[in-house]
Amino acid sequence: MIMSAGAETVRPLIRLRGRSYVAFVFSPVVPIADWLSELDATLAGSPGFFVGKPIVLDLSAVDLSPLAITHLIKSIESRNIRVLGLEGVEQARLSLGMPPLLSGGRHCAVQEIEPEKPQLQQPTSLLLDQPVRSGQSIVFPDGDVTVLGAVSSGAEIVAGGSIHVYGALRGRAMAGVNGNSAARIYCQKIEAELVAIDGYYQTAEQIDAALRGRAAQARLEGHSMKIVPLN
Secondary structure (H helix, E strand, O other), X not given: OOOOOOOOOOOOOXXXXXXXXXXXXXXXXXXXXXHHHHHHHHHHHOOOOOOOOOEEEEOOOOOOOHHHHHHHHHHHHOOOOOEEEEEOOOHHHOOOOOOOEOOOOOOOOOOOOOOOOOOOOOOXXXXXXXXXXXXXXXXXXXXXXXXXXXEOOOOEEEEOOOEEEEEXXXXXXXXXXXXXXXXXXXXXXXXXXXXXXXXXEEEHHXXXXXXOOOOEEEEEXXXXXXXXXXX
């Protein structure tokens, strides 16, 4: 095909799409060395937990120089955790090569607004009638998640409400991610890599060995997670 010199070149349009992810926010505190040690303890219980997850570093609780910020980011990324962006710091403290300063992020918290006329609303829930296999990630921030089968090792369930597993829970279960401290986790056989409610968690090593393989429930009592037999 021969094109004339005067023919116009048709440029393809750039198609922009929006896509949202549940990002984990790291909020380091001083001393940084102790905070990194706590991070290492978390990774020891679940080494691949943050792999492939978007991570935001909130520096509002610390006063770090640009050099210290660079060192902190490198320390985190040396643990196979990629920092997507930064919050809570002035642009002037950021240097070339650092992750970008993010804005417009919203904390995952439920804001209670009293309606003019009380309305009875049915709770939103997600029912999964198939097992959740290794590598799968189910994220449902709007309510409860019920799994009729098992949750395999390497799989994860993230719910705004409670999590019910009618089989073995071998992967990771994170309930109450919208700040719902009343959420609970129920399972017929607890063999979990990690369970968390409203940010408080226990790894496999912290779960009482006497409970493993038994029906159990996890709940919060103040700022402490309790895992007890399910009677």
